[in-house]
Amino acid sequence: MPLRFKNLDGTGPQPFSTVFKWAVADKLSGRRRKSPDHAPVPHVSPDLALLATPPAPGEGARLTWLGHASWLVQLDGISLVIDPVLRDAINVVIRRNVPPGLPTHLLPPITASLVSHNHYDHLDLPTLVDVRAPIVTGLGHAPVFRGSGLAVTELDWWHSTRVGPVTVHFVPSQHWSRRGLNDANDMLWGGFVIEGSSARLYHSGDTAWFEGFHDIGQRFPHLDAAMLPIGAYDPEWFMSRQHMNPEEAVRAFEALRARDFLAMHWGTFKLTDEPLDEPPRRLDAEWTRRDLPRQHLHVLPVGGTLTVHSG
Template sequence: MKSLSFVPLILFFVLSCFADASVRKSHHTANGFKNPNPNFETKGFWDVISWQFLRFQLPYSLDPKDYPPFPIMPNDGKQLQTNKSKLSVTWVGHATTLIQIDGINILTDPIWSERCSPVSFIGPKRYTPPGIKIEDLPRIDIVILSHNHYDHTDLPTLRQLEEKFHPLVFTGIGNKKLLLAEGLKNVKEMDWWEETKTKELSITFTPTQHFSGRGLLDRDETLWGSYLISGEKEKVYFGGDTGFYTHFREIAERFGPIDVAILPVGATEPRWMMAPVHIDPKETVKAFADLKAKYLVPMHYMTFVLSDEPLDSPVPRTKEELKQVGISEAQFVPLKIGESRFF
């Protein structure tokens, strides 16, 4: 009868496993995925139409030609090609950055195309060129994709990277079929909080508050997210697209202090439209504080006109928010397009 004393322990262990799995899978639905925020709500089709009409009433221009030239630092890639040990971040444009950590080269949401659109002749057109040519990149080992929107999963660019580098591509659940159909060979789907060890790195797919879809009928069928990249000594967080929620604090609680947080600061206005899915500079600074990161590298601006804020406003607004909460501007690293920073 003594053996029965193990039954409660075994039962507790089994139930704990199921309970933990339930927590991990709470963002799954019968047809796809959802955000954990119970108050999350995006706008509908008619809201989008109304917004487009309201844009004609803006008191400032959204035409890049009406602004002074945007800062670009052309990069020939030579310093990046010889860097085998230092942590570095290079801003290519929009959400595309090159992360070098422990001698491994990682591209985030790569887009070199002229438009972020399902077709090549219409849709948002880039107004600043990529900061480095694909042919000048160092060997790309890994590509991480935050979600399947056209400005973050750009198939023409991914085909070029596959042809040249054959990288390992990480993406959220449901996106592998699309990528394999485009000729990519090495694709790994991930769920939130799933960790993969590769090339001496630990890469974890972490939550964001956003949505997915490449057409009218596939809303939220694939998973969106962000990434925590842990090297031997350093950690880098790539935020993808996101609204503000508790996930930033949860990431810090799980992984500890982060060295570099690459966070979006653009595509923020009007707030009644964008707030659920895009943090503005004030929320970016709150996210940076929640993450307990040392350095903030802003992205997701100065490349495509996707929203209503003045095109040159994200960096000044972020600096002002940092000042308001007492965070040193020395922790803010607003790269020029093409610029590399070695940490």
């Protein structure tokens, strides 16, 4: 059966034989890199009083890292969550290395949940039901939310919707989708550009390096912040088609021509073979090698908050 969706370069998911080699054959033969399932990752208690009230129009955007690809984004008087996965484990099997920045019951009222794609470490249905906010996501996702009581807005790449005073654009990424055995690429994956009165933000979702970063930067100039993944890259022969390593994330940041880099997708869940705490060390080394301004690199602790403004 032909795939419903493909990447901009025409590629689809990894063939089963490749997945089997990585997940089973290489593991049994000992060819995969070994690293611990846990590592120390900085975590702070968020300022709940601060987060209770979103910034007003003109006051910029407040970004709080909740772990992995999950963010609380507050601007123009509203609060959004992106890819919220706030339970103790993914599918019971993969447990958190560090608690979420905020448990669901301590989130402020959420106007919308933005979901980049249907993989379980990005679309956690119980979390989204607990958040109780309308969903904004890519084409094809409505069946996942059937019976949940959640309203769903589906977007194609480069299409937009309004969430209160804020505009949310769905933009391409280099990835794939699957939630069951027979639904490969039935649901569209992507990232988000969020535009408010005094901040323009980008969240990549899951992605490999691709030329689309240049397109996004050209269509949405003057990005104030780019939330970019730096983990889940080892082994490179398998992961590079779907995830970026830290060096590629810096390259993506430069292609986007964004001002501030905010690291994500590391340290929370042990999904691949690199040590959980390795990605920020490689990111720091690459930032230094390229002699980029230190004040624009942000590796927040889980629960940490940064406020950004246009200009």
